[in-house]
Amino acid sequence: MKAIRVEKVVLNIGVGKAGEPHEKARKVLQELTGQKPAARAARESIRDFGVHEGEPIGVIVTLRKAKAIEVLKRILAARDNKVNTRSFDNNGNFSFGVKEHIEVPGIRYNPDIGIFGFDVSVVLGRPGRRVSSRKRARSKVGLSHRITKEEAVAFAQKHLGIEAVE
Structure with a gap:
Protein backbone atom coordinates (compact mmCIF):
# COMPACT_ATOMS: atom_id res chain seq x y z
CA MET A 1 0.00 0.00 0.00
CA LYS A 2 2.95 2.31 0.53
CA ALA A 3 4.76 1.41 -2.68
CA ILE A 4 5.72 4.47 -4.72
CA ARG A 5 4.83 4.61 -8.41
CA VAL A 6 5.04 7.01 -11.34
CA GLU A 7 1.62 8.64 -11.60
CA LYS A 8 2.30 10.64 -14.76
CA VAL A 9 4.99 12.19 -16.93
CA VAL A 10 4.26 15.57 -18.53
CA LEU A 11 6.28 16.85 -21.51
CA ASN A 12 6.00 20.54 -22.37
CA ILE A 13 7.39 22.75 -25.12
CA GLY A 14 6.82 26.47 -24.64
CA VAL A 15 7.19 27.89 -28.14
CA GLY A 16 6.14 31.46 -27.35
CA LYS A 17 4.28 32.10 -30.59
CA ALA A 18 1.57 30.56 -32.73
CA GLY A 19 1.78 29.41 -36.32
CA GLU A 20 4.54 27.36 -37.89
CA PRO A 21 6.82 27.02 -34.81
CA HIS A 22 3.84 25.77 -32.81
CA GLU A 23 3.07 23.11 -35.43
CA LYS A 24 6.71 22.01 -35.51
CA ALA A 25 6.75 21.64 -31.73
CA ARG A 26 3.55 19.58 -31.98
CA LYS A 27 5.26 17.24 -34.45
CA VAL A 28 8.27 16.87 -32.13
CA LEU A 29 6.15 15.75 -29.17
CA GLN A 30 4.07 13.49 -31.42
CA GLU A 31 7.24 11.78 -32.67
CA LEU A 32 8.70 11.56 -29.17
CA THR A 33 5.65 10.03 -27.47
CA THR A 62 0.64 13.74 -20.48
CA LEU A 63 1.75 10.12 -20.32
CA ARG A 64 0.56 7.58 -17.77
CA LYS A 65 1.26 3.96 -16.77
CA ALA A 66 3.76 1.83 -18.75
CA LYS A 67 4.07 4.29 -21.64
CA ALA A 68 5.14 7.02 -19.20
CA ILE A 69 7.96 4.90 -17.78
CA GLU A 70 9.13 3.77 -21.23
CA VAL A 71 9.33 7.33 -22.60
CA LEU A 72 10.88 8.62 -19.35
CA LYS A 73 13.71 6.07 -19.54
CA ARG A 74 14.44 7.10 -23.15
CA ILE A 75 14.52 10.78 -22.18
CA LEU A 76 16.73 10.11 -19.15
CA ALA A 77 19.21 8.36 -21.46
CA ALA A 78 19.59 11.69 -23.26
CA ARG A 79 20.76 13.19 -19.94
CA ASP A 80 23.06 10.26 -19.11
CA ASN A 81 20.53 9.25 -16.39
CA LYS A 82 21.61 12.22 -14.27
CA VAL A 83 19.17 14.47 -12.45
CA ASN A 84 20.11 17.18 -9.97
CA THR A 85 18.81 16.65 -6.43
CA ARG A 86 17.52 20.24 -6.50
CA SER A 87 15.11 19.13 -9.25
CA PHE A 88 13.13 17.17 -6.64
CA ASP A 89 10.48 19.04 -4.67
CA ASN A 90 9.24 18.31 -1.15
CA ASN A 91 6.16 16.45 -2.44
CA GLY A 92 8.07 13.74 -4.27
CA ASN A 93 7.93 15.17 -7.78
CA PHE A 94 10.85 16.09 -10.01
CA SER A 95 11.38 18.07 -13.18
CA PHE A 96 14.21 18.59 -15.62
CA GLY A 97 14.83 19.94 -19.10
CA VAL A 98 16.34 18.59 -22.29
CA LYS A 99 18.09 21.22 -24.42
CA GLU A 100 17.72 19.44 -27.78
CA HIS A 101 15.12 16.82 -28.63
CA ILE A 102 17.53 15.05 -31.00
CA GLU A 103 19.59 13.93 -27.97
CA VAL A 104 16.86 11.38 -27.17
CA PRO A 105 17.78 7.93 -28.54
CA GLY A 106 15.73 6.97 -31.58
CA ILE A 107 15.01 10.55 -32.66
CA ARG A 108 16.69 11.75 -35.82
CA TYR A 109 17.29 15.33 -36.93
CA ASN A 110 14.72 16.61 -39.41
CA PRO A 111 15.78 19.86 -41.15
CA ASP A 112 12.12 20.75 -41.80
CA ILE A 113 11.38 20.78 -38.06
CA GLY A 114 14.64 22.01 -36.54
CA ILE A 115 15.66 21.57 -32.91
CA PHE A 116 13.46 22.07 -29.86
CA GLY A 117 14.13 21.77 -26.15
CA PHE A 118 11.46 20.58 -23.77
CA ASP A 119 10.61 20.27 -20.08
CA VAL A 120 9.76 17.02 -18.32
CA SER A 121 7.81 16.81 -15.06
CA VAL A 122 7.38 13.51 -13.24
CA VAL A 123 4.68 13.09 -10.59
CA LEU A 124 5.22 10.29 -8.09
CA GLY A 125 2.50 8.96 -5.81
CA ARG A 126 1.30 6.11 -3.66
CA PRO A 127 -1.97 4.20 -3.98
CA GLY A 128 -4.61 6.31 -2.26
CA ARG A 129 -3.20 9.66 -3.39
CA ARG A 130 -6.31 10.24 -5.49
CA VAL A 131 -8.38 11.18 -2.41
CA SER A 132 -6.72 14.60 -2.52
CA SER A 133 -7.57 15.33 -6.16
CA ARG A 134 -10.93 13.70 -6.82
CA LYS A 135 -14.10 15.78 -7.00
CA ARG A 136 -16.37 13.85 -4.62
CA ALA A 137 -15.48 13.08 -0.98
CA ARG A 138 -12.14 14.86 -1.22
CA SER A 139 -9.81 14.67 1.77
CA LYS A 140 -6.18 15.12 2.71
CA VAL A 141 -3.40 12.59 2.33
CA GLY A 142 -1.94 11.76 5.74
CA LEU A 143 1.60 12.79 6.62
CA SER A 144 2.84 9.20 6.80
CA HIS A 145 1.48 8.52 3.30
CA ARG A 146 3.09 11.54 1.61
CA ILE A 147 6.33 11.17 -0.31
CA THR A 148 9.38 13.02 0.98
CA LYS A 149 12.21 14.31 -1.16
CA GLU A 150 14.55 11.57 0.12
CA GLU A 151 12.02 8.82 -0.70
CA ALA A 152 11.54 10.23 -4.20
CA VAL A 153 15.30 10.32 -4.84
CA ALA A 154 15.68 6.74 -3.56
CA PHE A 155 12.79 5.54 -5.76
CA ALA A 156 14.20 7.26 -8.84
CA GLN A 157 17.64 5.75 -8.24
CA LYS A 158 16.33 2.23 -7.67
CA HIS A 159 13.52 1.95 -10.22
CA LEU A 160 14.42 4.47 -12.92
CA GLY A 161 18.20 4.11 -12.78
CA ILE A 162 18.75 7.80 -12.09
CA GLU A 163 22.02 9.08 -10.74
CA ALA A 164 21.24 11.96 -8.38
CA VAL A 165 23.95 14.62 -8.66
CA GLU A 166 24.48 17.62 -6.42
Whole structure:
Protein backbone atom coordinates (compact mmCIF):
# COMPACT_ATOMS: atom_id res chain seq x y z
CA MET A 1 0.00 0.00 0.00
CA LYS A 2 2.95 2.31 0.53
CA ALA A 3 4.76 1.41 -2.68
CA ILE A 4 5.72 4.47 -4.72
CA ARG A 5 4.83 4.61 -8.41
CA VAL A 6 5.04 7.01 -11.34
CA GLU A 7 1.62 8.64 -11.60
CA LYS A 8 2.30 10.64 -14.76
CA VAL A 9 4.99 12.19 -16.93
CA VAL A 10 4.26 15.57 -18.53
CA LEU A 11 6.28 16.85 -21.51
CA ASN A 12 6.00 20.54 -22.37
CA ILE A 13 7.39 22.75 -25.12
CA GLY A 14 6.82 26.47 -24.64
CA VAL A 15 7.19 27.89 -28.14
CA GLY A 16 6.14 31.46 -27.35
CA LYS A 17 4.28 32.10 -30.59
CA ALA A 18 1.57 30.56 -32.73
CA GLY A 19 1.78 29.41 -36.32
CA GLU A 20 4.54 27.36 -37.89
CA PRO A 21 6.82 27.02 -34.81
CA HIS A 22 3.84 25.77 -32.81
CA GLU A 23 3.07 23.11 -35.43
CA LYS A 24 6.71 22.01 -35.51
CA ALA A 25 6.75 21.64 -31.73
CA ARG A 26 3.55 19.58 -31.98
CA LYS A 27 5.26 17.24 -34.45
CA VAL A 28 8.27 16.87 -32.13
CA LEU A 29 6.15 15.75 -29.17
CA GLN A 30 4.07 13.49 -31.42
CA GLU A 31 7.24 11.78 -32.67
CA LEU A 32 8.70 11.56 -29.17
CA THR A 33 5.65 10.03 -27.47
CA GLY A 34 3.40 8.61 -30.18
CA GLN A 35 0.54 10.53 -28.60
CA LYS A 36 -1.34 13.60 -29.85
CA PRO A 37 -0.22 16.71 -27.92
CA ALA A 38 -2.63 19.36 -26.66
CA ALA A 39 -2.19 23.06 -27.43
CA ARG A 40 -1.70 25.44 -24.50
CA ALA A 41 -3.08 28.95 -24.91
CA ALA A 42 -1.63 32.20 -23.60
CA ARG A 43 -3.39 33.33 -20.42
CA GLU A 44 -2.78 37.02 -21.06
CA SER A 45 -1.62 39.33 -23.81
CA ILE A 46 1.97 40.58 -23.70
CA ARG A 47 2.44 43.33 -26.25
CA ASP A 48 6.26 43.38 -26.14
CA PHE A 49 6.42 39.68 -27.08
CA GLY A 50 3.60 39.89 -29.63
CA VAL A 51 1.51 37.33 -27.73
CA HIS A 52 -2.28 37.62 -27.54
CA GLU A 53 -4.57 36.07 -24.96
CA GLY A 54 -6.00 32.74 -26.13
CA GLU A 55 -3.33 32.26 -28.79
CA PRO A 56 -1.71 28.78 -28.76
CA ILE A 57 1.90 29.27 -27.61
CA GLY A 58 2.82 25.86 -26.24
CA VAL A 59 2.21 22.14 -26.57
CA ILE A 60 1.89 19.58 -23.81
CA VAL A 61 1.42 15.83 -23.57
CA THR A 62 0.64 13.74 -20.48
CA LEU A 63 1.75 10.12 -20.32
CA ARG A 64 0.56 7.58 -17.77
CA LYS A 65 1.26 3.96 -16.77
CA ALA A 66 3.76 1.83 -18.75
CA LYS A 67 4.07 4.29 -21.64
CA ALA A 68 5.14 7.02 -19.20
CA ILE A 69 7.96 4.90 -17.78
CA GLU A 70 9.13 3.77 -21.23
CA VAL A 71 9.33 7.33 -22.60
CA LEU A 72 10.88 8.62 -19.35
CA LYS A 73 13.71 6.07 -19.54
CA ARG A 74 14.44 7.10 -23.15
CA ILE A 75 14.52 10.78 -22.18
CA LEU A 76 16.73 10.11 -19.15
CA ALA A 77 19.21 8.36 -21.46
CA ALA A 78 19.59 11.69 -23.26
CA ARG A 79 20.76 13.19 -19.94
CA ASP A 80 23.06 10.26 -19.11
CA ASN A 81 20.53 9.25 -16.39
CA LYS A 82 21.61 12.22 -14.27
CA VAL A 83 19.17 14.47 -12.45
CA ASN A 84 20.11 17.18 -9.97
CA THR A 85 18.81 16.65 -6.43
CA ARG A 86 17.52 20.24 -6.50
CA SER A 87 15.11 19.13 -9.25
CA PHE A 88 13.13 17.17 -6.64
CA ASP A 89 10.48 19.04 -4.67
CA ASN A 90 9.24 18.31 -1.15
CA ASN A 91 6.16 16.45 -2.44
CA GLY A 92 8.07 13.74 -4.27
CA ASN A 93 7.93 15.17 -7.78
CA PHE A 94 10.85 16.09 -10.01
CA SER A 95 11.38 18.07 -13.18
CA PHE A 96 14.21 18.59 -15.62
CA GLY A 97 14.83 19.94 -19.10
CA VAL A 98 16.34 18.59 -22.29
CA LYS A 99 18.09 21.22 -24.42
CA GLU A 100 17.72 19.44 -27.78
CA HIS A 101 15.12 16.82 -28.63
CA ILE A 102 17.53 15.05 -31.00
CA GLU A 103 19.59 13.93 -27.97
CA VAL A 104 16.86 11.38 -27.17
CA PRO A 105 17.78 7.93 -28.54
CA GLY A 106 15.73 6.97 -31.58
CA ILE A 107 15.01 10.55 -32.66
CA ARG A 108 16.69 11.75 -35.82
CA TYR A 109 17.29 15.33 -36.93
CA ASN A 110 14.72 16.61 -39.41
CA PRO A 111 15.78 19.86 -41.15
CA ASP A 112 12.12 20.75 -41.80
CA ILE A 113 11.38 20.78 -38.06
CA GLY A 114 14.64 22.01 -36.54
CA ILE A 115 15.66 21.57 -32.91
CA PHE A 116 13.46 22.07 -29.86
CA GLY A 117 14.13 21.77 -26.15
CA PHE A 118 11.46 20.58 -23.77
CA ASP A 119 10.61 20.27 -20.08
CA VAL A 120 9.76 17.02 -18.32
CA SER A 121 7.81 16.81 -15.06
CA VAL A 122 7.38 13.51 -13.24
CA VAL A 123 4.68 13.09 -10.59
CA LEU A 124 5.22 10.29 -8.09
CA GLY A 125 2.50 8.96 -5.81
CA ARG A 126 1.30 6.11 -3.66
CA PRO A 127 -1.97 4.20 -3.98
CA GLY A 128 -4.61 6.31 -2.26
CA ARG A 129 -3.20 9.66 -3.39
CA ARG A 130 -6.31 10.24 -5.49
CA VAL A 131 -8.38 11.18 -2.41
CA SER A 132 -6.72 14.60 -2.52
CA SER A 133 -7.57 15.33 -6.16
CA ARG A 134 -10.93 13.70 -6.82
CA LYS A 135 -14.10 15.78 -7.00
CA ARG A 136 -16.37 13.85 -4.62
CA ALA A 137 -15.48 13.08 -0.98
CA ARG A 138 -12.14 14.86 -1.22
CA SER A 139 -9.81 14.67 1.77
CA LYS A 140 -6.18 15.12 2.71
CA VAL A 141 -3.40 12.59 2.33
CA GLY A 142 -1.94 11.76 5.74
CA LEU A 143 1.60 12.79 6.62
CA SER A 144 2.84 9.20 6.80
CA HIS A 145 1.48 8.52 3.30
CA ARG A 146 3.09 11.54 1.61
CA ILE A 147 6.33 11.17 -0.31
CA THR A 148 9.38 13.02 0.98
CA LYS A 149 12.21 14.31 -1.16
CA GLU A 150 14.55 11.57 0.12
CA GLU A 151 12.02 8.82 -0.70
CA ALA A 152 11.54 10.23 -4.20
CA VAL A 153 15.30 10.32 -4.84
CA ALA A 154 15.68 6.74 -3.56
CA PHE A 155 12.79 5.54 -5.76
CA ALA A 156 14.20 7.26 -8.84
CA GLN A 157 17.64 5.75 -8.24
CA LYS A 158 16.33 2.23 -7.67
CA HIS A 159 13.52 1.95 -10.22
CA LEU A 160 14.42 4.47 -12.92
CA GLY A 161 18.20 4.11 -12.78
CA ILE A 162 18.75 7.80 -12.09
CA GLU A 163 22.02 9.08 -10.74
CA ALA A 164 21.24 11.96 -8.38
CA VAL A 165 23.95 14.62 -8.66
CA GLU A 166 24.48 17.62 -6.42
